[in-house]
Amino acid sequence: xxxxxxxxxxxxxxxxxxxxxxxxxxxxxxxxxxxxxxxxxxxxxxxxxxxxxxxxxxxxxxxxxxxxxxxxxxxxxxxxxxxxxxxxxxxxxxxxxxxxxxxxxxxxxxxxxxxxxxxxxxxxxxxxxxxxxxxxxxxxxxxxxxxxxxxxxxxxxxxxxxxxxxxxxxxxxxxxxxxxxxxxxxxxxxxxxxxxxxxxxxxxxxxxxxxxxxxxxxxxxxxxxxxxxxxxxxxxxxxxxxxxxxxxxxxxxxxxxxxxxxxxxxxxxxxxxxxxxxxxxxxxxxxxxxxxxxxxxxxxxxxxxxxxxxxxxxxxxxxxxxxxxxxxxxxxxxxxxxxxxxxxxxxxxxxxxxxxxxxxxxxxxxxxxxxxxxxxxxxxxxxxxxxxxxxxxxxxxxxxxxxx
Numbered sequence: 001x002x003x004x005x006x007x008x009x010x011x012x013x014x015x016x017x018x019x020x021x022x023x024x025x026x027x028x029x030x031x032x033x034x035x036x037x038x039x040x041x042x043x044x045x046x047x048x049x050x051x052x053x054x055x056x057x058x059x060x061x062x063x064x065x066x067x068x069x070x071x072x073x074x075x076x077x078x079x080x081x082x083x084x085x086x087x088x089x090x091x092x093x094x095x096x097x098x099x100x101x102x103x104x105x106x107x108x109x110x111x112x113x114x115x116x117x118x119x120x121x122x123x124x125x126x127x128x129x130x131x132x133x134x135x136x137x138x139x140x141x142x143x144x145x146x147x148x149x150x151x152x153x154x155x156x157x158x159x160x161x162x163x164x165x166x167x168x169x170x171x172x173x174x175x176x177x178x179x180x181x182x183x184x185x186x187x188x189x190x191x192x193x194x195x196x197x198x199x200x201x202x203x204x205x206x207x208x209x210x211x212x213x214x215x216x217x218x219x220x221x222x223x224x225x226x227x228x229x230x231x232x233x234x235x236x237x238x239x240x241x242x243x244x245x246x247x248x249x250x251x252x253x254x255x256x257x258x259x260x261x262x263x264x265x266x267x268x269x270x271x272x273x274x275x276x277x278x279x280x281x282x283x284x285x286x287x288x289x290x291x292x293x294x295x296x297x298x299x300x301x302x303x304x305x306x307x308x309x310x311x312x313x314x315x316x317x318x319x320x321x322x323x324x325x326x327x328x329x330x331x332x333x334x335x336x337x338x339x340x341x342x343x344x345x346x347x348x349x350x351x352x353x354x355x356x357x358x359x360x361x362x363x364x365x366x367x368x369x370x371x372x373x374x375x376x377x378x379x380x381x382x383x384x385x386x387x388x389x390x391x392x393x394x395x396x397x398x399x400x401x402x403x404x
Contacts, residue, residue: 006194006312006334014188014201015156015271017164020375021083021091021181021207021252023259027051028268028374031261031283033079034060034072036368039285041068043366049103049283051076053259056088056097062283065105073099079371084171084181091182091207091253133357135319136287137279140328143297143315144274145305148196151380152302155196156189157271159230161376163187166229167206167221176220180207182252189234194312194336199234202226203242207252218243268378269294274314282374286365289319289356293326295388296359298379300352306394309344309401311336317354324355339401347397363387 005011018025030051038045045066052059058076080094087093145152163185171179186203189196204221221243262280266272279290286292301313310333318327331345353362360366364387372384381389398404 005191006336009192010197011191011194012188012200013154013156013191013273014186015154015160015266015273016184016186017157017160017267017271017376018185018264019164019167019181019183019206021085021168021183022264023053023091023182023254023257024261024263025259025267025375026080026083026085026254027053027259027261028264028282029083029371030058030060030076030079031062032371032374033075034070035283035285036371037070037075038064038066038068039366040368041070042066045285046287047283047285048288050261051259051283052261053092053254055255056092057254058092058097058099060099060101060103062103063105064103072101072103085253088255090180091251091255133287133355133360134322134324135289135293135356136321137289138319138321139279139290139293140277140316140318141279141289141293141297142269142275142277143294143299143301143317144270144313145298145301146312147305151382152305153377153380154271154273156187156273157267157377158380159187159189159199160185160271161380162229163202163204163225165376166225167204170224175224178209178212180209180252182207182249182256194334196234198236199230199239201240201242202230203245205244205246205249207249208244210248210250214244214247270379275316277316281378282370286360287356292356292359292363292365293317293319293354295363295365295378296352296354299363299388299390300348300354302389303391303393303397304344304348306391307397307401308403309337309339309347309397311338315348319356324357326354329354339403343401347400350400351393351396 031049034049035047038047047064049062060072076099077094085092085094149155149158151158167183170176183206188201190198190200208217261283265280268281281291284291297315297317301315304310304313312334314332316330320327331341
């Protein structure tokens with residue numbers, strides 16, 4: 001996305017979401033369920049947990065260094081059950097699937113770089129509390145926010161999540177009890193001069209029991225999912241609807257498609273509207289900047305937009321493994337800034353400490369809060385009180401920017 005998006009009278013942007021029962025998202029929830037269980041006993045544990053699912057097999061691998069005593073197999077089975085996979089016909093049977101666990105401790109070389117960052121080793125900082133953690137890896141992380149909807153998110157991904165959450169709701173409340181856990185949605189928004197104008201296309205694919213007809217499914221999904229979820233004022237006679245466009249969708253879950261932790265990173269973030277650093281989140285403790293840096297970047301971007309300093313903001317932060325202080329900070333407002341971008345950068349550096357230890361402390365990232373983010377997005381969650389979604393610095397930013 002660039003200036004063409006802001007300056008074009010007609011510009012189409014598309015985002016997708018998947019349900020909690022999508023095989024990749026099931027794996028994300030298992031990995032984050034294991035993470036939450038560990039840090040509830042051992043907040044400073046080092047966890048990098050990956051899950052793979054296929055047919056009736058669940059494989060958990062990774063690096064885990066902890067004093068916690070947890071039953072990984074039980075967490076796997078309970079997570080699958082909670083999603084709704086209760087027999088092999090639905091996609092996988094939580095009771096009888098095979099669970100294999102192969103984990104080892106974190107590399108001592110990486111552990112040393114995290115526990116004793118370069119700045120401390122060179123005695124370049126006296127802040128031993130917040131500066132005492134180095135980044136667990138190198139990389140760049142991206143945060144984004146816009147004022148186009150209450151979630152401070154791109155409208156296309158916000159509405160896509162709304163549809164998949166509704167699919168889960170009507171399934172679990174038995175409004176449409178023939179639905180099964182696997183499913184996807186996709187929304188295409190037509191923007192005019194950067195402002196959402198209308199919904200151009202709606203796509204929903206949902207797993208279902210074999211007894212339901214395609215016609216009945218289309219009618220029910222239109223009434224109970226689409227019409228009840230999407231803003232009526234953005235739908236018009238030209239809006240296109242595709243419900244299960246491939247036809248029947250009876251076989252789903254891991255029995256139809258393998259799942260893997262960290263394969264839906266665009267669904268987790270901004271729906272492709274913003275750039276992405278490339279790192280996945282789920283299964284990683286907060287010393288991993290893939291997760292912590294991305295949360296910090298979102299926190300910065302959202303506060304800037306909430307303060308009215310710009311209508312759209314994209315922040316990129318980069319880190320080097322074993323170092324605490326970020327290597328670089330980049331700001332992009334797409335020409336929507338209401339104050340000088342240089343001033344915004346100054347305010348970021350003044351009011352946001354982006355070192356991993358400081359972010360862990362301020363954003364409460366040693367609490368077991370992560371499994372709830374593993375489906376339906378890590379950002380823009382109006383249903384959750386996530387620390388990186390708070391706009392507690394927006395008043396200060398606005399006041400010091402001169403807008404007030």
